Amino acid sequence: MYHSDNLDKLVESLARFPGIGKKTAQRLAWHLLGQDKSFAFELSETIKTTVEAFKPCSLCLMIAESDPCPICSSIERNRDLLCIVEHSADIQIIENMNEYHGLYFVLGHLLSPIDGFGPNEINSESLKARISELKPQEIILALKPSSEGEATIHFIWEILRDSGIRITRLSTGLPFGGDLEYSSSNTLRSAWTRRFSV
Ligand SMILES: [Zn+2]
Incomplete structure (x- = not known):
């Protein structure tokens, strides 16, 4: 049986991408090896440069090239709206939907105590500070419809229930357990415009 430690390592790295199984990772790895070497070298250089350039925005925690990020520092954004x-x-x-022009906050994770993601892991203190x-x-x-999403929505609602701030969530239409990124922009736009108070 054919075996190479270097190739195994490359396949294992590629298989860490979401939605990429071992077979696809193997195909990608062989694709990289079969191309002109300059393609792989440029790709690895681009990954290194880009990853080094991005870090979390200190206000919204979005990974960006500047701190504050371009959205937090823009004077054109509506500061009365905060999307989590x-x-x-x-x-x-x-942003691609081109419907929303407010600010954002990135939790980093959804609440899932059983998997070790509690209030600290979802940056709840930074969130509270940003809201005040x-x-x-x-x-x-704007969280994915899943049990973790529901737990997170409930947790944030508890924090804000007496704040007088209107709290809304996206309407159904997004498949349960599906990521935001898997829904078409029309589905997302519809869920967005039909959002309702929690
Ligand atoms: Zn920001």
Whole structure:
């Protein structure tokens, strides 16, 4: 049986991407090896440069090239609206929808005590500090519909219940357990415009 430690290592790294199984990782690895070497060298250089350039924004925790990030520092964003998401990548999806022009906050994880993700892991203290600083009129919970998403929505609602801030969540239509990124932009736009108070 064919075996190479270097190739195994490459396949294992590629298989860590979400949605990439071992077979796909093997195909990608062989693809990289079969191309002109400059393709792989450029790719690894681009990954290194980009990863080094990005760090969390100290206000919203989005991974960005500047701190504060371009969204927090923009004077054109509506500061009465704060959208809470799980990942920085969710912001890109919401921005692509071109429907929302407020600010964001990135939790980093959803609440899941059984997996070791408690209030500290979802950056709840930074969230509270950001909310008391901004005093938004509406907080939109754009979290994926799952039991962890529900637990997180409940937790944030508990924190804010007496604050007088309108708390909304996306309407159904997003598949349960599905990530925001897997929904089409039309589905997301519809869930967004039909958002309702928690
Ligand atoms: Zn920011």
